[in-house]
Every structure is written in structure tokens, then in C-alpha cells.
Amino acid sequence: MLKRLTEFTLAALLIVSMLATGAFAATTLKIESWRNDDSDIWTDTIIPAFSKKHPDIKIIFTPMPPAEYNAGLNAKLAGGTAGDLITCRPFDASLEMFNKGYIVDLNDLAGMKEFSDVAKSAWQTDDGNSTFAVPMASVIHGFIYNKEIFEELGLSIPTTETEFFTVLEKIKADGNYTPLSLGTADQWEAATMGFQNIGPNYWKGEEGRKALIAGTAKLTDAPYVNTWKQLAKWAPYMGKGFKAQKYPDSQNLFTLGRAVIYPAGSWDITTFNTQADFKFGAFPPPLPEGATKGYISDHTDIALGLNAASPNKEAARLFLEWLSTPEFAELYANSLPGFFPLSNHKVSLKDPVAQEFINWRNTHESTIRNSYQILSRGNPNLENQLWNVSSQVINGTMTPEDAAKETQAGLEKWYKPQQ
Incomplete structure (x- = not known):
């Protein structure tokens, strides 16, 4: 026992x-x-x-x-x-x-x-x-650029949209490279790396995004029309055949050193690290004329x-x-x-x-893509509409004003605060 x-x-x-x-x-x-x-x-x-x-x-x-x-x-x-x-x-x-x-x-x-x-x-x-x-x-959205070609052509990083188009024009005049590596065949890039990239500088980031949700702002307002007007100006710098160019084509055009500036999502960094044999850097969306405060899509x-x-x-x-x-x-x-x-x-x-991308948080206000919260729950889906109209604006088959009218009309069909 x-x-x-x-x-x-x-x-x-x-x-x-x-x-x-x-x-x-x-x-x-x-x-x-x-x-x-x-x-x-x-x-x-x-x-x-x-x-x-x-x-x-x-x-x-x-x-x-x-x-x-x-x-x-x-x-x-x-x-x-x-x-x-x-x-x-x-x-x-x-x-x-x-x-x-x-x-x-x-x-x-x-x-x-x-x-x-x-x-x-x-x-x-x-x-x-x-x-x-x-x-x-x-x-984070912004622009990735080929540092070696910038040095070769004597280009400076643009901080305003006027400077941005001056840089694009110089690259085009040189004749050896495509200034801007973006295609519209897949549509989503036109909205994600185009509209949502530069747009926050126009609608003032969270202020504008929340105003759309509240119904106190409309897609036909000047900030949105002006964003599409800027996108329309990209087309002459996107190279031959951009309407048939898909997302992997745009990546390849840049990593092969045939294009100089790539409207980017930061997720592309890893791809470019493994595929590009040149030094590249990044700059935030250039400011519209008269703007003193910058915004980034930090999605x-x-x-x-x-x-x-x-x-x-x-x-x-x-x-x-x-x-x-x-x-x-x-x-x-x-x-x-x-x-x-x-x-x-x-x-x-x-x-x-x-590190360049994340540094922008110290100098810019962060926002998210304006179609992602609440505004794409109905039919038509705003996110998908933005894909379509943004690619059409760049292609020259739709005016910025018509893009604004179509997306606003779509939102008004189902979203009460916009009715």
C-alpha cells in the first residue's frame, strides 16, 4: 500500500x-x-x-x-x-x-x-x-524607372505632371526606348496602375474616397474627370501595339530594358529583382500643377x-x-x-x-483604392467599370467625360447615397 x-x-x-x-x-x-x-x-x-x-x-x-x-x-x-x-x-x-x-x-x-x-x-x-x-x-503604387537609361538620357526624376510629360517626351524623341510600359489588353492595369495610381492626388486621398461613399461627391466631379484626362495623355508614350499588350508583356518590356518607366504596383519589385539586369528605382505619382500635398495608394x-x-x-x-x-x-x-x-x-x-516606396509614407498621405470599400457591392460593379472605362480612355475610344458619366450612372443604379 x-x-x-x-x-x-x-x-x-x-x-x-x-x-x-x-x-x-x-x-x-x-x-x-x-x-x-x-x-x-x-x-x-x-x-x-x-x-x-x-x-x-x-x-x-x-x-x-x-x-x-x-x-x-x-x-x-x-x-x-x-x-x-x-x-x-x-x-x-x-x-x-x-x-x-x-x-x-x-x-x-x-x-x-x-x-x-x-x-x-x-x-x-x-x-x-x-x-x-x-x-x-x-x-503601394507609383512608378518604377530604369536608372541607367535615365542617366544615359540625362533625365531627372519628375515631381510634377509637367515634368513627367517632359521626361516622356525626351524619351520618345530619343527613339530608342518606349517611354511608358503599360498595356490595356487586360484592362485592370489601366485602372489599378493608372487611375488608382495618379487619382488620389486629384481627389485628395481619403477625403475624396469617403466623400464618394457618403454621396457628397460624384464621379462626374472635376477630380475624376481630370484623372482620366491625364490618363488619356499617356497613350502617345506607350509604344506601338499597347492595345494588345498584356500585363506580362509590360513586365517583359521593362525588364528587357526596352521601356524606361513602368506604372507600378510594389509587388513587381520581386519580379524585377529576378529578371532585370540593370539598376532601377521608384518615384511617387507626380503632383498636378498647383498641388502642394501628395497622396499615395497604399492599398x-x-x-x-x-x-x-x-x-x-x-x-x-x-x-x-x-x-x-x-x-x-x-x-x-x-x-x-x-x-x-x-x-x-x-x-x-x-x-x-x-525602401524608396515605403519612404513615401513620410511625405505623402496614404489612401486605398476608392472602389474597394462598399462601392463595388452592387451591379454594375464599380471596380470592373473602372477597368473598362480607364482602358477605353487610354485607347481613345471614350472621352474622360463619358467615362465619368458611365461610372456615375452605374453607381446610381444601386447605391442609395449616390441616387
């Missing part, structure tokens, strides 16, 4: 000891994501960095193919088999998950104070009262939410808090040049072009 009692006591002491050292506190968190292109970065860099601080929390990154993510994730959430942490795309798809109760409100997460209202806007309810994902990264791209059905919420919240730290911001930004942390921490980037 004494022997059994001693064995029982020893076993109990062992259990208490193991609990004290965290052996029984070990938790496994599963992350759902569509980013199957960066799984190595998560498994080799990001997760090990977190694990050093929390060795008792094991994290498994389980991506799906991007095109299958929304449907696959919704099926898992409905069936109760989804992971603990949910990678969230911006705006409506994630908002729907929150409204269905699949992901939780994270307003009480201490790290949320590290993010601006613009950074959080893609993962909030329409009234801004609930934030349901921790913002991770954005992409929210990816965030992480917490599954309401997760049995490991405490451990998951620790990871979400870590996402708001300077350590994560620097790790993520340096692992994926061109994807920029959305927290307010200043980070030092190893990639010089990525």
Missing part, C-alpha cells in the same frame, strides 16, 4: 512539474491562407521567430491555391474544420465572414493601437466600430483574423499580438519586398527600391 502511495505521489509530482514547465501547455495553431507562394517564408522565417518567444506554441501554415481559397475556407468554416487563424482578404469577403460569426471582433487586442484608421479600414464593419483582423501588409492587402470556433484562442491572440510588433513588421517586409507592414512602426528595409 505504501509502495502504491509513493508511486501515486511521485506521479502527481511529475504531473505538477510538467504543468509548471509548460509541457502540457503545448498548443498547435493552424493558419489558413491563400498565399501558397510564400509558404517557405512562413515556415523558415516568420514562424521560427515567433517560436523563439513561445516555444510551447506550434504553428502550422496550411495554404490553399488562391482561386480555391474563398470557397474552400467557407466550406471549412461552415463544417467546423477551419484552422485557428484565418488569413483575410480585404473588404467584403472578410466582412461576410465576420457578419456570419466565423471570425471575432479584435478591438480589445492591445496591438490594434499600432495601426491607423486607413490600415484597419479593409477589415472593419462599415461603421468602423468593429475591427476583425490584424492588418499585415499593403502594396491594404492581407490581414489575419481569429476563428470564432478555435479552441486555442489564448494562444492565437498571442500570435496576433506579435503581428503588431516591430519585429514582425521588419521580418515580413524584408522577406517579401514590395509588401509593406501596416503598423505604425518604422522599419528598415534591405531592398533599396522597397
Whole structure:
């Protein structure tokens, strides 16, 4: 009896000891994501960095193919088999998950104070009262240019639109290069790297974007018409055959050294790093004449939410808090040049072009693409309309005024504040 009692006591002491050292506190968190292109970065860099601080929390990154993510994730959430942490795309798809109760409100997460209202806007309810994902990264729009050709032709970085067109004219006059590498065949580039790139300087970023949502501004107003007028002026500098030119063609034209300036999304940095054998840099959208303040499209791209059905919420919240730290911001930004942390921490980037892009946050006001929040929920979809009319304006088959009328009429068909 004494022997059994001693064995029982020893076993109990062992259990208490193991609990004290965290052996029984070990938790496994599963992350759902569509980013199957960066799984190595998560498994080799990001997760090990977190694990050093929390060795008792094991994290498994389980991506799906991007095109299958929304449907696959919704099926898992409905069936109760989804992971603990949910990678969230911006705006409506994630908002729907929150409204269905699949992901939780994270307003009480201490790290949320590290993010601006613009950074959080893609993962909030329409009234801004609930934030349901921790913002991770954005992409920034601007222009990437061939430094070697700029030096060869004696060109300076343009800061105003007048200077921009002077540079384009000089490149065209030289005759050896295409001034501007952009095509309209895929349509989306005309809106994303054209309209949404230079437009914030006209509609004053968030001020104008929110005015469209409120119905106090219209797409027929001068800021939008003037944006399309500027786009129309790009056509003579885009080279022969630009109407049949697709997105990969534009990338190739630039990386082969045959085009000088590329209207860019910062995500192109990695592609150009691997394909271009020349030095390149970046400059922000040149200011319209008379403007003294610059705006950039610093578009929210990816965030992480917490599954309401997760049995490991405490451990998951620790990871979400870590996402708001300077350590994560620097790790993520340096692992994926061109994807920029959305927290307010200043980070030092190893990639010089990525650093140029992120420096603009110090001199320009950030905004997001004006069609992404609320305004593309109806039929016709404003985002798709912008693709179509922006490409037509550049092609010369639609006037800026008609582009404004068509998109405004589309919005008025279904969006009450614009009726």
C-alpha cells in the first residue's frame, strides 16, 4: 500500500512539474491562407521567430491555391474544420465572414493601437466600430524607372505632371526606348496602375474616397474627370501595339530594358529583382500643377483574423499580438519586398527600391483604392467599370467625360447615397 502511495505521489509530482514547465501547455495553431507562394517564408522565417518567444506554441501554415481559397475556407468554416487563424482578404469577403460569426471582433487586442484608421479600414464593419483582423501588409503604387537609361538620357526624376510629360517626351524623341510600359489588353492595369495610381492626388486621398461613399461627391466631379484626362495623355508614350499588350508583356518590356518607366504596383519589385539586369528605382505619382500635398495608394492587402470556433484562442491572440510588433513588421517586409507592414512602426528595409516606396509614407498621405470599400457591392460593379472605362480612355475610344458619366450612372443604379 505504501509502495502504491509513493508511486501515486511521485506521479502527481511529475504531473505538477510538467504543468509548471509548460509541457502540457503545448498548443498547435493552424493558419489558413491563400498565399501558397510564400509558404517557405512562413515556415523558415516568420514562424521560427515567433517560436523563439513561445516555444510551447506550434504553428502550422496550411495554404490553399488562391482561386480555391474563398470557397474552400467557407466550406471549412461552415463544417467546423477551419484552422485557428484565418488569413483575410480585404473588404467584403472578410466582412461576410465576420457578419456570419466565423471570425471575432479584435478591438480589445492591445496591438490594434499600432495601426491607423486607413490600415484597419479593409477589415472593419462599415461603421468602423468593429475591427476583425490584424492588418499585415499593403502594396503601394507609383512608378518604377530604369536608372541607367535615365542617366544615359540625362533625365531627372519628375515631381510634377509637367515634368513627367517632359521626361516622356525626351524619351520618345530619343527613339530608342518606349517611354511608358503599360498595356490595356487586360484592362485592370489601366485602372489599378493608372487611375488608382495618379487619382488620389486629384481627389485628395481619403477625403475624396469617403466623400464618394457618403454621396457628397460624384464621379462626374472635376477630380475624376481630370484623372482620366491625364490618363488619356499617356497613350502617345506607350509604344506601338499597347492595345494588345498584356500585363506580362509590360513586365517583359521593362525588364528587357526596352521601356524606361513602368506604372507600378510594389509587388513587381520581386519580379524585377529576378529578371532585370540593370539598376532601377521608384518615384511617387507626380503632383498636378498647383498641388502642394501628395497622396499615395497604399492599398491594404492581407490581414489575419481569429476563428470564432478555435479552441486555442489564448494562444492565437498571442500570435496576433506579435503581428503588431516591430519585429514582425521588419521580418515580413524584408522577406517579401514590395509588401509593406501596416503598423505604425518604422522599419528598415534591405531592398533599396522597397525602401524608396515605403519612404513615401513620410511625405505623402496614404489612401486605398476608392472602389474597394462598399462601392463595388452592387451591379454594375464599380471596380470592373473602372477597368473598362480607364482602358477605353487610354485607347481613345471614350472621352474622360463619358467615362465619368458611365461610372456615375452605374453607381446610381444601386447605391442609395449616390441616387
